[in-house]
Amino acid sequence: MTHPGATPSDKHKVVIVGSGFGGLTAAKKLKRADVDIKMIAKTTHHLFQPLLYQVATGIISEGEIAPLTRVVLRNNKNCQVLLGEVTHIDLARKTVDSVLLGHTYRTPYDSLIVAAGAGQSYFGNDHFAEWAPGMKTIDDALELRGRILGAFEQAERSSDPERRAKLLTFVVVGAGPTGVEMAGQIAELADHTLKGSFRHIDSTKARVILLDAAPAVLPPMGEKLGRKAAARLEKLGVEIQLGAMVTDVDRNGINVKYGDGSTKRIECQTKVWSAGVSASPLGKIIADQSGAEIDRAGRVKVLPDLTVPGYPNVFVVGDMASVDGVPGQAQGAIQGARYASKLIKAELKGADPAAREPFQYFDKGSMATVSRYSAVAKVGPLEFGGFIAWLAWLFLHLIYLVGFKARLTTALSWVGTFIGSHRGQLTITEQQAYARTRIEQLEEIAERAEEAEITAS
Numbered sequence: 001m002t003h004p005g006a007t008p009s010d011k012h013k014v015v016i017v018g019s020g021f022g023g024l025t026a027a028k029k030l031k032r033a034d035v036d037i038k039m040i041a042k043t044t045h046h047l048f049q050p051l052l053y054q055v056a057t058g059i060i061s062e063g064e065i066a067p068l069t070r071v072v073l074r075n076n077k078n079c080q081v082l083l084g085e086v087t088h089i090d091l092a093r094k095t096v097d098s099v100l101l102g103h104t105y106r107t108p109y110d111s112l113i114v115a116a117g118a119g120q121s122y123f124g125n126d127h128f129a130e131w132a133p134g135m136k137t138i139d140d141a142l143e144l145r146g147r148i149l150g151a152f153e154q155a156e157r158s159s160d161p162e163r164r165a166k167l168l169t170f171v172v173v174g175a176g177p178t179g180v181e182m183a184g185q186i187a188e189l190a191d192h193t194l195k196g197s198f199r200h201i202d203s204t205k206a207r208v209i210l211l212d213a214a215p216a217v218l219p220p221m222g223e224k225l226g227r228k229a230a231a232r233l234e235k236l237g238v239e240i241q242l243g244a245m246v247t248d249v250d251r252n253g254i255n256v257k258y259g260d261g262s263t264k265r266i267e268c269q270t271k272v273w274s275a276g277v278s279a280s281p282l283g284k285i286i287a288d289q290s291g292a293e294i295d296r297a298g299r300v301k302v303l304p305d306l307t308v309p310g311y312p313n314v315f316v317v318g319d320m321a322s323v324d325g326v327p328g329q330a331q332g333a334i335q336g337a338r339y340a341s342k343l344i345k346a347e348l349k350g351a352d353p354a355a356r357e358p359f360q361y362f363d364k365g366s367m368a369t370v371s372r373y374s375a376v377a378k379v380g381p382l383e384f385g386g387f388i389a390w391l392a393w394l395f396l397h398l399i400y401l402v403g404f405k406a407r408l409t410t411a412l413s414w415v416g417t418f419i420g421s422h423r424g425q426l427t428i429t430e431q432q433a434y435a436r437t438r439i440e441q442l443e444e445i446a447e448r449a450e451e452a453e454i455t456a457s
Helices: 021-029 049-056 126-130 138-157 161-167 177-193 223-235 282-290 330-348 387-400 404-419 430-456
Strands: 012-017 035-041 079-083 085-090 095-100 103-108 111-114 118-120 169-173 207-212 239-242 244-250 253-258 263-267 270-273 277-279 311-316 366-371 374-379 382-386
Touching: 012 021, 012 103, 012 330, 021 035, 021 111, 021 330, 049 138, 049 177, 085 282, 111 330, 126 244, 138 161, 138 177, 138 270, 138 430, 161 169, 161 263, 169 177, 169 263, 177 207, 177 223, 177 366, 207 244, 223 239, 223 366, 223 374, 223 382, 282 311, 311 330, 366 387, 374 387, 382 387, 387 404
Parallel strands: 012 035, 012 111, 035 079, 111 311, 169 207, 169 270, 207 239
Antiparallel strands: 085 095, 095 103, 118 277, 244 253, 253 263, 366 374, 374 382
């Protein structure tokens, strides 16, 4: 099936897969180019993923970090935004297949920019996801908000001390930036925002446990900053357990194996998984056709110009691309998309593709916030933490938010949260907390029913 705008055109056709940092940057950089752009994404919004944990802990609303993509790009007259999940890419025929509500659409291209991002990885234990949601989508954040706040509400109604203890124990798996930020905010939520709000329980008695199989907190940022972050978390009351590998997750808790061979069961209702990423499965589809290699996380090992072997018109950027020295962060996607867009524009004007200069990544550093007034930052050889790093973190993240209104409302939300104890986004619903697992159960029932029908016929 075709769709409006997919008919042949005299203009160079550029298809962009994904509406994250890479996809959005590419579309903006091609705004004035003489091209016909089709952006295909499985969500209607552009997600500012680094602030998802603030949605999950009630600091900001999902709308502040997830503006409607077609509204953001409405002034890109050469760009059509299409909703659908890309299921196949045919490199030889230069087409992209996407599915929306059971209908498959085929979109031709001359140049392709694949920026489909990455999902949560459970290291081969996908069944963990039922009880330990990741932190990759708006749905994830809203579900976690429901589960975290719902645990306090259930504890308030419980007369069983053991059950209350389980409900008030929160486990975060993964001591990278997301895990550190999440653990710190759950602790602050319990110690400040919810303090004195309950009559049967004391929210400040909640346990927050941060687990990681690695031997340090924030390993990519170095030992010094890792120690700073760990010290601040421990001051907040967060229990840090390193060299701790999760072996099982169920409704009521989590099983852990430590470096010395010992094992432990942690009874807890709320688990947050932030321990790994897995690139979009589109990477394997591209690799199988081009002969490119993929790494353990499913990322495509691209050529120096971010293309795949034999296909100089197919660019892979962001979390899907494996490039030495380029971290899986927003800056990698942004810079990669800028580079690809620049090449497309130059070659439309007659530049020789064989003369492409390799992609050069400029490392602008990395940051992670730990709590109010405290963050850690690494910019080149410079490492610093505390209040100054926290201010730098605030400023940088405000800059990268899309739209003045989003920046303003986010700044106001931060003022209310960090100066006082108020959080304006603490509304939860039963659907937010449990819809994902119920949908998955319905899908399993539907699959079994379909199999039964096939067998009966």
